[in-house]
Amino acid sequence: MNKSFLKFVTDFGPLAIFFYYYYNNDKNLSVAIPPLIVTTLIALAIVWFFEKKIPMMPLTSGILITFFGGLTIYFNDPIFIYIKPTIINILFALALFFGKYFTNEPFLKKIMGKSIALTDIGWELLNKRWTFFFLSLAILNECVWRTQTEEFWVNFKVWGMLPITLVFTGFQISLINKHKLDE
The missing domain is CATH 1.20.1300 (3 helical TM bundles of succinate and fumarate reductases)
Structure with missing residues (x-):
């Protein structure tokens, strides 16, 4: 698989999914954050599958998106995100x-x-x-x-x-x- 295409998809795919859910659900973060978390984790898994490693920046970002997104959903408070x-x-x-x-x-x-x-x-x-x-x-x-x-x-x-x-x-x-x- 083309490395630059893979990087593009794994970097911007979760963001595109986030915007899709955000703008198609009355700009509701509570609806848009779960798909963002899931697609971010999928993107990290894809990178791992093809590269056998996950670079530090995407890994850190994925952990923080999952953590703060999870807090936002759990407490129903956007301050965390x-x-x-x-x-x-x-x-x-x-x-x-x-x-x-x-x-x-x-x-x-x-x-x-x-x-x-x-x-x-x-x-x-x-x-x-x-x-x-x-x-x-x-x-x-x-x-x-x-x-x-x-x-x-x-x-x-x-x-x-x-x-x-x-x-x-x-x-x-x-x-x-x-x-x-x-x-």
Whole structure:
């Protein structure tokens, strides 16, 4: 099976199912979350079947979707699904911030060092920028879900956070180019 097609289906299939149930059931999270959880678990099983491993990001995301989605359903309170992005982004920020104390180098270098060759200063700056970015995303998510409608938050979560992340990533290119090591 084509790896990129498999990745596309397993990444976006659960999201498509979520939107289908959300918009065809009066924008009801309680109806849309169970199929999201089930399709996320199916997607993880498919990845395991074909790859014999599950990458850390999809696995973490699947666990958190199942956990927070389950809490949302059990308590019939959407706050749990609202705070999931906040908690994920805070965890990423904390991992980047404290990771350097456990690895003696910027944690981002540990994760991406084989993909990009940067100076130590470049890794420090990139690590700090991503730390603050994740904290900012957490704060932004809190502001949006606390001040906007549920439908606005759902659309912001899917169609807002991704472009914000892509734009931020694009702004890191100049730092990467400035601190790139000649290979």
